[in-house]
Amino acid sequence: MEGEKKKAYLEEEFIVDPKRGLDESQVQQRYAEHAVNYHVDSSTKSTADIIKSNIFTYFNMIFLILGILLTVVGAWRDMLFLLIIVANTAIGIVQELHSKKVLDDLSILNAPKTIAIRNGIEEELPSDRLVLDDIIILSAGSQIPADAVVVDGEIQVNESLITGEADEITKKESDKLMSGSYVVSGEARARLEQVGENSYISRLTIQATKTKEGEQSEMIRSLNNLIMVMGIIILPIGIALFVQSYIYNEESLYTSITSMVAAVIGMIPEGLYLLASVAMAVSAVRLAKQEVLIHDMKCIETLARVNVLCVDKTGTITEPGMTVYHYESLDPEGEEKTKTLVADFAQNMPVDNETMRAMQEYFKESSGQKAKEIFSFSSETKFSGAVLGEKSYVLGAPEWILRDDYAAYESRIENYSMQGYRVLVFAEYDGKLQKAPLTQKAVPIALIMLANPIRKGAKETFSYFAKRGVEVKVISGDNPVTVSAIAKEAGIAHAERYVDASMLKTKGDYQKAVQRYTVFGRVTPSQKRILVQALKNERKTVAMTGDGVNDVLALKDADCSIAMASGSDAASQVAQLVLLDSDFSRMPSVVMEGRRVVNNIERTASLYIVKNIFSMLLAVFSVILLLEYPLEPSQVSLISMFTIGIPSFVLALEPNKNRIQGHFMTNVLLRALPAGLTDFIVVSGLVLFCREFGVDTDCLSTSCTILVAIVGFMILYRIAQPMNKAHIIMMIGVIAGWLYCMLFISHLFAITGISKQCAMLMVVFAIITEPVLRYLSLAVETIRSKLKRFL
Numbered sequence: 001m002e003g004e005k006k007k008a009y010l011e012e013e014f015i016v017d018p019k020r021g022l023d024e025s026q027v028q029q030r031y032a033e034h035a036v037n038y039h040v041d042s043s044t045k046s047t048a049d050i051i052k053s054n055i056f057t058y059f060n061m062i063f064l065i066l067g068i069l070l071t072v073v074g075a076w077r078d079m080l081f082l083l084i085i086v087a088n089t090a091i092g093i094v095q096e097l098h099s100k101k102v103l104d105d106l107s108i109l110n111a112p113k114t115i116a117i118r119n120g121i122e123e124e125l126p127s128d129r130l131v132l133d134d135i136i137i138l139s140a141g142s143q144i145p146a147d148a149v150v151v152d153g154e155i156q157v158n159e160s161l162i163t164g165e166a167d168e169i170t171k172k173e174s175d176k177l178m179s180g181s182y183v184v185s186g187e188a189r190a191r192l193e194q195v196g197e198n199s200y201i202s203r204l205t206i207q208a209t210k211t212k213e214g215e216q217s218e219m220i221r222s223l224n225n226l227i228m229v230m231g232i233i234i235l236p237i238g239i240a241l242f243v244q245s246y247i248y249n250e251e252s253l254y255t256s257i258t259s260m261v262a263a264v265i266g267m268i269p270e271g272l273y274l275l276a277s278v279a280m281a282v283s284a285v286r287l288a289k290q291e292v293l294i295h296d297m298k299c300i301e302t303l304a305r306v307n308v309l310c311v312d313k314t315g316t317i318t319e320p321g322m323t324v325y326h327y328e329s330l331d332p333e334g335e336e337k338t339k340t341l342v343a344d345f346a347q348n349m350p351v352d353n354e355t356m357r358a359m360q361e362y363f364k365e366s367s368g369q370k371a372k373e374i375f376s377f378s379s380e381t382k383f384s385g386a387v388l389g390e391k392s393y394v395l396g397a398p399e400w401i402l403r404d405d406y407a408a409y410e411s412r413i414e415n416y417s418m419q420g421y422r423v424l425v426f427a428e429y430d431g432k433l434q435k436a437p438l439t440q441k442a443v444p445i446a447l448i449m450l451a452n453p454i455r456k457g458a459k460e461t462f463s464y465f466a467k468r469g470v471e472v473k474v475i476s477g478d479n480p481v482t483v484s485a486i487a488k489e490a491g492i493a494h495a496e497r498y499v500d501a502s503m504l505k506t507k508g509d510y511q512k513a514v515q516r517y518t519v520f521g522r523v524t525p526s527q528k529r530i531l532v533q534a535l536k537n538e539r540k541t542v543a544m545t546g547d548g549v550n551d552v553l554a555l556k557d558a559d560c561s562i563a564m565a566s567g568s569d570a571a572s573q574v575a576q577l578v579l580l581d582s583d584f585s586r587m588p589s590v591v592m593e594g595r596r597v598v599n600n601i602e603r604t605a606s607l608y609i610v611k612n613i614f615s616m617l618l619a620v621f622s623v624i625l626l627l628e629y630p631l632e633p634s635q636v637s638l639i640s641m642f643t644i645g646i647p648s649f650v651l652a653l654e655p656n657k658n659r660i661q662g663h664f665m666t667n668v669l670l671r672a673l674p675a676g677l678t679d680f681i682v683v684s685g686l687v688l689f690c691r692e693f694g695v696d697t698d699c700l701s702t703s704c705t706i707l708v709a710i711v712g713f714m715i716l717y718r719i720a721q722p723m724n725k726a727h728i729i730m731m732i733g734v735i736a737g738w739l740y741c742m743l744f745i746s747h748l749f750a751i752t753g754i755s756k757q758c759a760m761l762m763v764v765f766a767i768i769t770e771p772v773l774r775y776l777s778l779a780v781e782t783i784r785s786k787l788k789r790f791l
Contacts, residue, residue, distance in 0.1 A: 016133050016135060016191060017135075018117075018135050018151040018152045018189045018191070019117070019120065020117065020119065020120040020135075021116065021117030021118045021119065021120065021134065021135040022118055022119075022131070022133060022134060022135070023118070023119050024118070024119060026133070027118060027131055027134075030131035030132050030133070031131065034196075035131055035132035035195060035196075036128070036129070036130070036131050036132075036195060036196055037127060037128055037129070037130040037131065037145060037146045037192070037195040037196050037199070038128055038195075038196045038197075047097060047100070050093060050096045050097055050100065051093055054089050054092045054093045054096070055089060055093075058227075058231055059227070059231065059268055060085065060089065062231075062234065062264070062268065063081070063082060063085050063265075063268075066261045066264060066265065066633075067079055067082050069257050069261065070257065070258070070261060070633070072257075073253055073254040073257050073258070074254070075254060075257065075258050075261075075633075077634050077747075077748060077749075077750065078258050078261065078262075078632055078633035078634050078750075079633075080633070080634045080637045080748065080749075081265050081633055081634075081636070081637040081640075084271075084637060084640070084641065084645065088271055088274050089274075091274065091278065092274045092277055092278060096277065096281055098281070098285065112126070112127045112143055112145065112572070112573060113125060113126055113127065114126075114127050114130060114136050114142070114145050115136060115137040116130060116134045116135065116136050116137075117134075117135040117136070117137065117189070118134070122137065127145035127146075130145055130146060130192060130195065131192070131195065132192055132193075132194075132195050133191055133192060134191070134192045135151065135189055135190070135191055136148065136189070136190055136191075136192065137187070137188075137189055138155055138177075138183050138187065138188050138189075138190055139155075139183060139186070139187045139350070140183055140184060140185050140186070140187075140353050140376075141182070141183065142182065142183045143181075143182045143183075143573060144157070144177050144178065144179050144181050144182065144183070144190075145179060145192075146179045146192045146193075146194060146195045146196075146199045147176070147177065147178060147179050147192070147193050147194035147195075147198075147199045148176075148177040148179075148190035148191060148192050148193055149174060149175070149176055149177065149190060149191055149193055150171050150172060150173050150174065150175045150177065150188050150189070150190050151173060151188075151189050151190060151191050152173060152188060152189040153173075153186065153187050153188030153189055154170065154171065154172050154173075154186050154188060154376075155170075155171050155183050155184075155185065155186035155187065155188040155376075156169065156170055156171070156183070156184045156185045156186055156376065156378055156435070157169050157170075157171050157177065157181050157182070157183055157184065158181060158182055158183075158184050158525075158552075159178055159181040170435055171188065176193075177190055179194075179199040182552070184378060185353065185376035185377050185378055185384075186350065186376040187350045187376075218301070218305070218663065218664050219276065219301050219598055219601060219602075219664045220276065220298065220301075222663075222664045222665035222668075223272060223273055223276055223605075225665070226269065226272075226609075226665065227269065227272075227273060230267055230268060230269060230612060233267065233616065234264050234267050234268065237263065237264075237267070237616070237619050237620065237623070238260050238263065238264045240623045241259065241260045241263050241619055241622065241623060241629060242256050242257065242260040244622070244623050244626055245259055245260065245628060245629075248626055249626060249628065251628065255628070258632055258633060259628055259629035259631075259632070260629070261633045262629055262631045262632050262633045262635070262636050263615055263618070263619040263622070263629045263631075265633055265636055265637070266611055266612070266614070266615025266616075266618075266619075266631070266636050267612050267615045267616050267619065268612075269608040269609070269611075269612055271608065271640075271644070271645055271648065272605055272608040275601065275604060275605075275608075275648055275649065275652055276601050276605075278649075278652075279597050279600065279601055279652045279653065280297050280300060280301075280597060281297075282653060283300050283593045283594075283596070283597050284297060284300070286593060287300075287589075287590060287593055290586060290589055291579065291580040291581040291583070291586070292577060292578070292579060292580065292586055292589075292590055293565075293577070293578040293580055294576070294577055295575065295576050295577065295578065296576035296577075298576075299560045299561075299576035299577050300590075300593060300594045300597055301594055301597065301598050302541065302543075302559050302560040302576075302594075303543055303560045303562075303577070303590055303591055303594045304591055304593075304594025304595045304597070304598050304660050305541050305594075305598075305660050306470060306541045306542065306543040306559065306560055306591075307469060307470055307471060307540055307541050308470070308471045308472075308473060308535050308540040308541070308542050308543070309465055309470050309471070309472050309473070309542075309543045309545070310472075310473045310474075310475050310531070310532060310535070310542060310543065310544045310545070310554070310558070311472060311473070311474055311475070311545045311546075311584075312474075312475060312476055312545065312546045312547065312551055313452070313474060313476040313478060313483050313486055313487075314354070314452055314476070314478075314547075316455070316545045316546070316547070316564070316584055317454065317455060317458055317474065317486060317487065317490045317492075317584075318451075318452030318453060318454055318455060318458075318486060319452050319453045319454075319455055321354060321358075321452065321453075322354040322355055322357070322358040322422075322450050322451075322452055323358055323362075323450060323451060323452070323453075324358050324359060324361070324362035324363075324448060324449070324450050325421065325449050325450065325451055326449055327339075327342070327446050327447060327448045327449065328412075328446060328447045328449075329445070329446050330444045330445055330446055330447065331445045331446065338445055338446050339363065339365065340365060340366065340367050341388075341393070341426075341445065342359075342363045342426050342445075342446055342448070343363035343364060343365050343366040343367075344366050344367055344368075344369045344371075344388055345371075345386050345388065345393050345395065345426065346359040346360045346363045346366075347360060347363075347364075347366040348369075348370065348371035348374055348386050348388070349374060349376070349384060349386065350374070350376060353377055355377070355424070355450065356377065356384070358450055359395075359448070369388055369389070371386040371387055371388055372387040372388070372389075373386065373387040373433070374386045374387075375433055375434075375435065377396070378435065381396075381400070381435065381436065381437050381438075382396045382397045382400035382401075382437075382477075383395060383396030383397070383400060383401060383438065384396065385429065385433045387433065391428055392428070392429040392430075392431070392432070392433045393426065393427065393428055393429065393445075394426075394427055394429045394433070394438065394442060395424055395425070395426050395427075395448075396424060396425065397424065397425070397478075397479070397522070398413050398423060398424070398425045398447075398479075399479075399500075399502070399522065400437070400438065401425045401427050401438065401442050401444075402425060402427070402442060402444060403438065403442070405441070405442075405444075409425075409444065409447075412447070413447065413479075414481055416447065416449050416482075417479045417481035417482040417485065418481055418482075418485055419485065420451055420482060420485040420486050420489060421449040421450065421451050421482060422449070422450045422451060422452075422478050422479065422482050423447055423448070423449055423450075423479060423482065424447070424448045424450065425442075425444050425446075425447060425448075426444070426445050426446040426447075426448060427442035427443055427444045427445055428442065428443045428445060429441075429442045430442070430443070451486075452486075454486070454489055454490050455490075455583075455584055455585070456585070457583070457584070457585030458490045458491070458584060458585070459490055459491040460585065461584055461585050461587055461588060462490055462491045462492050462493075463491055464587075464588045465587075465588075466493050468591075471518075471540075472492050472493070472518070473514070473517075473518060473519075473520065473531070473535070474487045474492060474495070474518065474519045474520065475520045475523050475528050475531055475554070476519075476520065476521055476523060477521075477522065477523055477524070478521055478522070479521050479522065480498040480499060480500050480501075480519055480520065480521025480522060481498065481521070482521070483498065483519050483520075483521045484496060484498040484519045484521075487518070487519050492518065493518070494518040495518055495519055496518075497516065497517045497518045497519065498517060498518070498519035498520070498521060499513055499516075499517040499519070499520055499521070500521055500522050501513075501520050501521060501522050501523040501524070501527050501531075502522045504527070507534075510530055510531060510534040511534050511537065511538070513531075513534070514531060514534045514535050514538060515538065525551075525552075525553055525554075526553065528551065528553060528554035529553040529554045529556075529557050531554070532544055532554045532557045532558050533557060536557075536559070541559050541560075542558050542559050542560070543558060543559065543560040543561070543562060544557075544558035544560070544561050544562070545561075545562040545563070545564070545584070545587075546561075546562075546563060546564070546571055546575075547563060547564035547566060547571055547582070551563075551571055552571055552574050555571060555574045555575050556574055560576060560577070561574065561575040561576050561577070562575055562576070562577045562578075562579065562587070563575030563577070563578050563579070564578075564579055564582040564584075565578050565579060565580045565581070565582050566582035577590065592655075594660075595656060595658060595660060596654075596655055596656045598660050598664070599656040599658050599660060600651055600652045600653070600654065600656050601652055602664055602667055602668055603651065603671070603719050604647075604648040604651050604652050604719070605668045605672075606668050606669075606671040606672040606675075606715070606719065607643065607644045607647065607648050607672075607712075607715065607716065607719065608644055608648070609668055609669060609672035609676065610644075610672045610675040610676045610679065610711075610712070610715055611636075611639075611640060611644060611676075612676070613672060613673065613676025613677070613679075613680070614675075614676045614679035614680050614683070614708070615636075617676070617677075617680040617684075618630075618631075618679075618680055618683060618684060621680070621684050627687060627691070628697065630683065630687050630697075630700050630701055630704045631701060631704055631705065631708075632701055632750045634748065634749045634750050635701065635702075635704075635705040635749055635750055635751070637749070638705065638709075638738070638741055638742075638749040638751075639705060639708050639709050639712060641737075642709070642712075642734045642735075642737050642738040642741075643708075643709060643712025643713060643715075643716055643734070643738075644712070646733075646734055646737075647716055647720070647730055647734055650726075650730050651719070651720065651730075654726070670780055670784055671719070672715075673776075673780055674773055674776035674777040674779075674780050675711055675712075675714070675715035675773060677776050678711050678769060678772045678773040678776055679707075679708055679711045679712075681772055682707050682711070682765045682766075682768065682769050682772065683704050683707055683708060685765055686700070686703060686704060686707060686761060686762065686765045687700065687704070689761050690703070690758060690761060693757060693761070695755065695757060695758045695761070696755065696758070698750075698752045699752065699753075699754040699755050699758040700758065701750065701752075702750075702751050702752050702753075702754050703754055703758050703759075703761070703762040705749075705751065706742075706762060706766070707762065707765055707766060707769065709738060710766055710769055711769055711773065713731070713734070713735060713738075714769065714770070714773060715773070716731070716734070717731065
């Protein structure tokens, strides 16, 4: 019954005063009825999901089964690896929860806010605190937080995030507004009709801020593929080892299970995915402390791989605030009349963009004349207009306003543009104004010169990217000559290569243009998207920065999207990365963080892969020759702890500014292959010799542990180059830790004394490890260099 009442309440027609909005009692009633614009989901995983995803994994299931088997035979000593697995899982959970807290806190601070009218007072509220029937005020750049209906005013809305179409739609009184769309121009009041789970916004926000399913960075995708392959391989090999030992070699159940477990845990890269997850989470937290909000973890790696950076002029190269510097009257009747007329025009227009704000601040001396009709600026038509008295006036880009008459004023306009000014034309229009490009003659009355100051640190930032091989493309809606002059001032290489995007017609034109030009002017929102796609067609990894509604389509299509928080809500919601302080000079530190993560994980991943290659080859070798697997689970854990686990976490979290080169998995495998083969060659050789000379199994097992550890420390020494003070301390620490375990708590790791005969064989094979590793490394490097063109 209560549910029916609630449903009836939500569906009843409700009339609310657009000027006063809801009162406090009505707001509280809607809270009680849960008629609130709550988000259905979050872009970060819930606490429960984080715990589940870390505990209930495929490999944890394998480890549990192995633990049960060891429990059945009473091999308590060999269950040491389970403590490491529990510790790894706990570390992963704690780190993800910490990262979630930091990112959620930042998301709350940076959450979209909407101006609502309650009790006749305007309040800025988080979008998820709005309620059904709230009256909200929408202006240029606002993202519509819930399904609504216009009750007063007129706006132009872009519904591309919903429909994929970039057309601007005029919304007047009684027209419906869809949540997730955004306002391009104009101002209106709207009443919320559908909120929370009943509107589109929750799904749209999550889609905008969350990685699409199946869309992953190269590194994570490679790790997932590796783990999937190893997960498939371990089952048949593990079964074959047990069958061969228990049935064919007639070993005891205890021996058969422990040897099988040792091989299987050696083939599982149990800490590798954890390492990558922790490193990415730590990076997100580090960036958060620098006022950088990560919506999508993969962008940390993607940005580090970017080789083309597309930037908008306003808000990225320059400060977002626009200033009118001066104007030139073209009216023969006098400058004073012109200034008053422009002031009348400006003071009648809604302040829905930075240009009009600057116009109203400069042209203040209005006659007080009221406009009969106004047309807010549209990025598609490139003008704003007003009807004053019996005449129509327009303000906008010279090429779009003057059209065929542009040539007569071109030299004068170009002269201002070359000084870095954005030039607008104020003109009297002979035709009837409407929301469509001008078709009739416009008589120019004044040229108005505006500009944005260059952002502090912009030159250093662009210099940084140039030195690291990142090409910068400037994509702007302004005059290409003006943009080129500003780009030169900002220190962007090849800024003199500019083109008017209105001249680009075909797909071929765009492909040639992205190869030839650096600056693109007069670009429409749909063209920004086409230019990004053209760059991606050139096999470029493209990052796009922006702060306005005009950038949203391009941000959605870029490999990595960066928004300035000072810009529109729509841009911040779509972008993978948001600069909360809108400081573009943060970008080098973001790139450095990406390089640190990818390079460090790449080199430490090879430590894990060495163990996997060696264990798999040795397991297959043992099955084929019907030999017992020579290592025990506790010995594998000992080797992993000091040659892989501890050093990998030390190396993964240290600074690394090297440029990312090549493919992640190719680099990892080629780096790991020589050491993995060396391990297999010396251990399998020792096994064959010890078997021939009748050496005791326990002696063999201890000798193999020492050999594998020696190779492990050798490859660790190579990976830790350059050998700085921290790396020297790390090397001394892990070797000392390993020796302590070997000498003082040897019983925990099945380490026994070895016979003189076994010791001599072990020394011989220990001596050959260095040349074997060296020559295998040279062979792999030679093959790699010859196949480089194909890799």
